[in-house]
Amino acid sequence: MLSLVVLISGGGSNLRALLEASEDAEFPARVVAVGADRDADGFAHAEEFGIPTFSLALSSFPDRESWGDAMLEQIRVWQPDLVILSGFMKLVPPRVVDALAPHLINTHPAYLPEFPGAHGVRDALAAGVPETGASVIVVDNGVDSGPIISQRRVPVLPGDTEESLHNRIKPVERELLIQAVLDIANGHIDLKELATA
Known part of the structure; x- marks a missing residue:
């Protein structure tokens, strides 16, 4: 457990x-x-x-x-x-x-390495991209720069605001996080191996 x-x-x-x-x-x-x-x-x-x-x-x-x-x-x-x-x-x-490290992980509301930092959703909207995403990563000493455990794309829709886009990213983040925890617990993901790759 x-x-x-x-x-x-x-x-x-x-x-x-x-x-x-x-x-x-x-x-x-x-x-x-x-x-x-x-x-x-x-x-x-x-x-x-x-x-x-x-x-x-x-x-x-x-x-x-x-x-x-x-x-x-x-x-x-x-x-x-x-x-x-x-x-x-x-x-x-x-x-x-x-x-x-490497038993320190983070969720981020962007498809890293795109849009790292505190304003990933706002930055994606400002860039006018057609899609962004969500990521789960191993934390390193950079800003959202650690090895990626999992990620998934989320489309940016016409008329999206920061709030509406973030509200669509959050459920994806949650799913990715739950799956990452499952995979780490079951030995399907080896964080040490990922961190040294």
Whole structure:
């Protein structure tokens, strides 16, 4: 059974999908804790499912490195097999990435390497592309530049706004994330192998 710590910043829709999936006795992973860099709305999902939460605001620390060290300490309490950044809107310091790699994965609302960074959906619309997508990646010390675990295309429709496009990408992100967790738990994806390829 794969143990997961999920880090969020917002509503936690991917977190909820994981929590619902793990209610199935056959699903080979369980969320053991949920962390955030603020008092995130998504904590409500964790509370509903009886999952412990922790929150560490970057502004409470003298610098990003000390915040990262505290975050790593909190994560290590739970001894997770896998840490998932799911809508986590802070760059994780290199020390944290190096300590958790390659068992640190991230979802991103674009077909990487297209449109990395915090505004993938907005950037896709601004570029006028006919399609974008969703990706699940292994986190490295770049910005959305790690090895790709899985991805799928999503069309951009005439009249799409950032919100309408993001709302169509989110369900794809969730499906990719659930499948990635399944594949990692079942040994169909070897993160070490992927990270060194």
